[in-house]
Amino acid sequence: MMKLLYSYFKLFLFFSIFLFIMGLKFMNKNYSMMIEYEVLTLNSSSMMMVILLDWMSLLFMSFVLFISSMVIYYSAEYMAEEKNLIRFILLVILFVLSMMLLIISPNMISILLGWDGLGLVSYCLVIYYQNMKSYNAGMLTALSNRIGDVAILMAIAWMMNFGSWNYIYYLEMMKGDSIMEMISYLIVLAAMTKSAQIPFSSWLPAAMAAPTPVSSLVHSSTLVTAGVYLLIRFNFSLTDNLLYLLLFVASMTMFMSGLAANFEYDLKKIIALSTLSQLGLMMSILALGSYKLTFFHLLVHALFKALLFMCAGNIIHNMMNCQDIRYMGNLMEKMPMTCTFFNICNLSLCGLPFLSGFFSKDLIVEFMSMNYLNIYIYIIMYISIGLTVSYSFRLSYYSLIGDFNFLSLNVVSELSMIMLKGMGGLILFVIFSGSLLEWVMFFEPIFICLPMVMKLMALIMIIMGMFIGYEVAKFKLGYSLKSLKFMTFSLFSSLMWNMPLISTLGVNYYPLFLGKVYTKIFDQGWHEYYGGKNLKLLAKFSQVSQSFSRSHLKIYFLLLILWVVFLLLNI
Amino acid sequence: MMKFLITLLFLIPLCFCYNYWLMVNCFFILSFMFMMNYSFNNLYLNVSYLFGNDLLGYIFILLSFWICALMLLASEKIYKIDNYYYLFNLMVLLLMMSLFLVFSSMNLFIFYVFFEVSLIPTLILIMGWGYQPERIEAGIYLLFYTLLVSLPMMISIFYMYNCMGTMMLMFMNYQFNLLMYFCMNLVFFVKMPMFFIHLWLPKAHVEAPISGSMILAGVMLKLGGYGLFRLMSLFILVGLKINFIIVTISLVGGFFVSLICVYQSDMKSLVAYSSVAHMGMVLAGIMTLNIWGFWGSLVMMLAHGLCSSGLFCLVNIVYERIHSRSLYLNKGLLNMMPSLSFWWFMLCSSNMAAPPSLNLMGEIILLNSLVSYSSLSMILLMFLSFFSAVYSLYLFSYSQHGLYYSGMYSVYQGVFREYLLLLLHWLPLNFMIIKSELWVLWI
Incomplete structure (x- = not known):
């Protein structure tokens, strides 16, 4: 187990130094390199997996790898008594990997690989400890980040107008275009969720439920900076x-x-x-x-x-x-x-x-x-x-x-x-x-x-x-705390302007309530009434038609008269 | 085509051989043989006696072979306790045969006949191997929701024959009116299922044995989409006028159903409702009548077939140990089966369209289609996409996290077969995206 950990430490450290040197070289020569892998082309709009290597991405990757190598080394002792150490290490590695994928892809679709990956793996890391607090924190983190994912998905839908999802080609050219404006609003929304800006900031302190090496990784270079990094890439179009x-x-x-x-x-x-x-x-x-x-x-x-x-x-x-x-x-x-x-x-x-x-x-x-x-x-x-x-x-x-x-x-x-x-x-x-x-x-x-x-x-x-x-x-x-004198203000401030309350209790009531309403009134109410349960109506019909075939002479004559009437009407 | 049909036919005696792996492997071999039949072409190929398939039919037949093999793999319990194992095999085989004929028939009437025939083995699976008395009601729901609207379809097929003089799908060239639109398509809407007429699905899923749930979610729902794909070209003119209603119903319904999912405490019913939400999106995509919508719907159906079938497998694996599907009892499973928890996470995240699953690709293509159809649909799509994450994570975290049920005395670890089963769901789901043109370009 420890061997795995140390080998990842060495690997990351090596790559960090390598990428740092590459970054300096790329910066000095003003190089940038793009590698495209075409996944799918539909109606001449191609979904690609793009890798962009320029000084910014290389330098950022080298920093991320350096920090994560140190964090992994550090967690050899911090998590030494952990039972599921392998799970922990692999999750951290996956986390770093998602961050790498996010850093290198300047394409709306391939960035999702890193973006969603960060959200999901951070969820797994936040709920790593089995208690209620980390459970709640994880759900808050994942769902706040999911808003950003949805915004990116919508930006993808709007970006189809350009025929490609390689956004860096369009940023400056399309600035001021109404579609580009829509896209950049959505991207800013996504970045705000990832970087925990104001309506979404409550997840960041909550994510402290994760083990400390993870916090050290998440809150320094990886998850929260993803939004900022995306906006750095997008800043030409804002x-x-x-x-x-x-x-x-x-x-x-x-x-x-x-x-x-x-x-x-x-x-x-x-x-x-x-x-x-x-x-x-x-x-x-x-x-x-x-x-x-x-x-x-x-x-x-x-x-x-x-x-x-x-x-x-x-x-x-x-x-x-x-x-x-x-x-x-x-x-x-x-x-x-x-x-x-x-x-x-x-x-x-x-x-x-x-x-x-x-x-x-x-x-x-x-x-x-x-x-x-x-x-x-x-x-x-x-x-x-x-x-x-x-x-x-x-x-x-x-x-x-x-x-x-x-x-x-x-x-x-x-x-x-x-x-x-x-x-x-x-x-x-x-x-x-x-x-x-x-x-x-x-x-x-x-x-x-x-x-x-x-x-x-x-x-x-x-x-x-x-x-x-x-x-x-x-x-x-025996010292009376000064902040007690303005109790409401200090409560308000220490609760981050009530944001954790608003983004948990404030939003989860209505969806759950509506879920109940839809279950009770739609699914088990009107739908059943006019759907399945009304099959009894058919049974009633067959009861009526059954009564015809009973050998009542009066009904037989009545039907005969009806038949004659219809016959006459037809003539 | 006949070679596969004859192979299936001659598998019937093998059903009565009490050998679990023999039957499973036969199905796997068949599906790999069918896979070799791929033609990189969207024309009708392998045509014989009104049967043949293009890429659309090919994909669905492959999916049915795969899911049938996995069905057998999943229901080892029936073999172990010999719960009419021979008959079970026979039912799966008959189901496979009828599905094969549905997807490969080039004749509308043959399509219709086997569309209905495929209902019978499913019904018998639910009625026969389900485990609660409510399964009778579920079976009736399943049968009558579909039958009630399928008879108008039969009549309208006759009318179509009268108008067009042919039943061959590729020769059909006509525009029908509104009445025909509903008579013809309502059966597919029920089968999809569209919101309002989806009631049979959760019931059937909850009462069905694992194999029934898998085939329902995996292939039976896709029959509706398949039929719409084939017949939508006959209703373009009327469709342009009224399709927006269906789009709206399915998107709004998808949102409602997502909320219903969050309210569920039964894991199986949660997965069932989630498939209603997903199929709502598929239906909306088909109803946009644009090419992206068709492509996206196909990919989404394929992805959903694998993904939700996998989720049903997971629920069943847990059910076989805890003997409950309730989320209140299935807690802290991470502590008991950590490796299984990994699969829970992989499949739940695929269900919420996380990359690199086919679900994501389907969702992206569908989003493109629907947003270009009407930018107002963006609002609903945002909710749909968000709440798909909510209920997937709810399912995952409620079942995996926390303290496990204290009334449980013993539990056995996952066995190799179960991990194989989940791997075979997940692998195609996430690896087909690498060369995804094969699954998209059927039109």
């Missing part, structure tokens, strides 16, 4: 109205999840919400028109978020599967290495200068400041950045320093070498990948010209966020 809509939704998502993370006490959920807010950031910068920056942030975020989850997994493993951050504290002394990694990732997430997150985030907010936009976007973007810092610091204060609040009988130690090695494989990239990728991806520097205050705004927000995070994290015995 019209202005659509971009404004997307910008609004994405910025709201970013703000909402940043706020919710400040009220959350579940370690994994905080990190999941932070993923959500970073996804909002990526989507908003995409909507502001720079897909390259989106891609940049996507890659960088994938690295530090994967590591963050792996650290969280190690902590949870040591805390006897307790995820509540109120039980943690002073872990810095107990598990220094993990906490160092954790801290570096957190600071990188905050955008502290010269860690990897800084390069992408700073560029994004400056790019946004350079745009001529309304004050709403400006404010909500900076507030969200501040909120990111705030929840990160709150998390650090809660878990890393302070008093140790766990049970008095505990074994919190850092003896798990395999997990640490898996995490150590990522840490260098968390630190350096920002500058590295910036040098590689942006041949000419992006022109930024801002006044002093606006330039410093990002740093100011970071410092304010630090302060708020520090303040929020203060708690001691």
Whole structure:
């Protein structure tokens, strides 16, 4: 079993390095390569399996493979006591495979292979543990993602107008066309479900029911970034109205999840919400028109978020599967290495200068400041950045320093070498990948010209966020929590603006109720009444005609008279 | 054609040989022999004595051979406890013969005759090997829903002969009126089944033994689609005017039935209703009268035949262990039969049109056809597609996830035969997409 695991680790690592080098080569020479396999041609519109290799797909694949190789290596220890380890590993491999298929196919039909595959395999991974919570979370995840699948199916139906489903050929040429607009609306809907933007964001924290290595994979580089990646590919066709809509939704998502993370006490959920807010950031910068920056942030975020989850997994493993951050504290002394990694990732997430997150985030907010936009976007973007810092610091204060609040009988130690090695494989990239990728991806520097205050705004927000995070994290015995004073607001925010309620209880009543109505009234009601049960009517008819053949003389004569009458009428 | 018919005829004595694998293998060999008969051509081939087949008939005959072989493979229990095993074999054989004749006849009247004949072995399967008293009612429903509308069809066949002077399907060239449209096609609508007249299907499925369910879902429903394919060219003018009604009924009905599926607690009835929803989409595709709709319907029927038959097999495998089809008792099966759970997932996901199944291809082609027919149908199609995922996942997760039924003392693992059975459902379902022109280009 372990042999299988390590061989996949080696395979993925090898391919990751290979694809990285290929990606650099392709980027340098500006190559791209398309491989088409024709599945079916109907009326000269051909359904194809297309593989597109350009620098973007190669680089993304190399990152995904690198992260997943580390995660697989890590899960050798994390899942060591799992009974069905083979099932777990194969599911993870399938998951990575689906992501690969999604990345390389620029065709609406062949992308379904990866897109649906991601949805289904993530469902299997979320319901991996046999309890009610993971069951519900899995159903929510799968069905939210299914909305996106349906949107893609509809986009396929509309795309038949172009006679092919290779969308990259049509994006720029058909921009502004009403059919293309329809298609891009549907695609944005699909991307919003996969990337958990606002009406659909409740599945992302719920999917935390999956085992931690899976969360680390799902929420960093694979599932949730699929939507962003699809929009990166599609961004040439998005019209202005659509971009404004997307910008609004994405910025709201970013703000909402940043706020919710400040009220959350579940370690994994905080990190999941932070993923959500970073996804909002990526989507908003995409909507502001720079897909390259989106891609940049996507890659960088994938690295530090994967590591963050792996650290969280190690902590949870040591805390006897307790995820509540109120039980943690002073872990810095107990598990220094993990906490160092954790801290570096957190600071990188905050955008502290010269860690990897800084390069992408700073560029994004400056790019946004350079745009001529309304004050709403400006404010909500900076507030969200501040909120990111705030929840990160709150998390650090809660878990890393302070008093140790766990049970008095505990074994919190850092003896798990395999997990640490898996995490150590990522840490260098968390630190350096920002500058590295910036040098590689942006041949000419992006022109930024801002006044002093606006330039410093990002740093100011970071410092304010630090302060708020520090303040929020203060708690001691007999201390009345500040958020109790505005109970409704804090409930509202910590429940992600009631979205989990709306997207579970809010939507599942009516379909079930209608199912009951249709069963009772249609299927077992009118259909039976006018269908099967009315066969008795036939029996009644035959009763009547039976009475003719009884040898009653009167009826016989009556029939004779009738016969004569008909005869006469005929004449 | 005669060679297969004669082969089938001479299999009759073999039915009375008490040998399970002999019969199964005979059917498999027959289906592979038939597979070799493929011609890469959509003309009528192998013509003899009013029988012959083009690609459409070929596909359905192949499907019937395959499903009949799998039927025998699935009902080993009848062999084990010798529940009139000889007669069972004979019934399957007769069914296969009549299906073969239906799909290969080039004469409308012969088609009609064997269309009706195929009902009798099915009825006997349900009445004879079903396991509850309600099977009598189910049998009556099955028989009378079909018979009630098939007699008008017979009369209209005579009228057609009067008008056209021929019964040969390829010479038919005429446009009939509305009355003829309904007299002729209503029997196919019942057989499909269209929403409103689908009542016999869940009943028959619930009461039927596994073999009956498999053949019902796998081939019998496709008879309706086959008949519509063959005869729709006679009703183009009237069809252009009123087909939208049928499209609407079947799409709306498909949506309603999907919701009914979510309400079910009986696994078999859930699968039965899900096939009503799928066939609704097929019917809508045929009724659009465009070429994409015809192609898509064929692919969807083929896919649905394999997929839902496979799901029935799964339900039966579980039933043979737990002795219940209720979703409240069949829980946590993952803990008992993890490998079977894999097949549950594969077939459920195929049922919700996940790639790379033929269902997906059929659904894509049908979506193209229906959205180009009317973009309003998009709304219903979205619901249909979404809820197909809902009930498939509901079936999978309710039966596989969670704590298993505590009243269960012992259970035996899946045996090789069962995994073979499921593999043989799944393999064609997901691998035929690689060279899918073969299954599409029949027109």
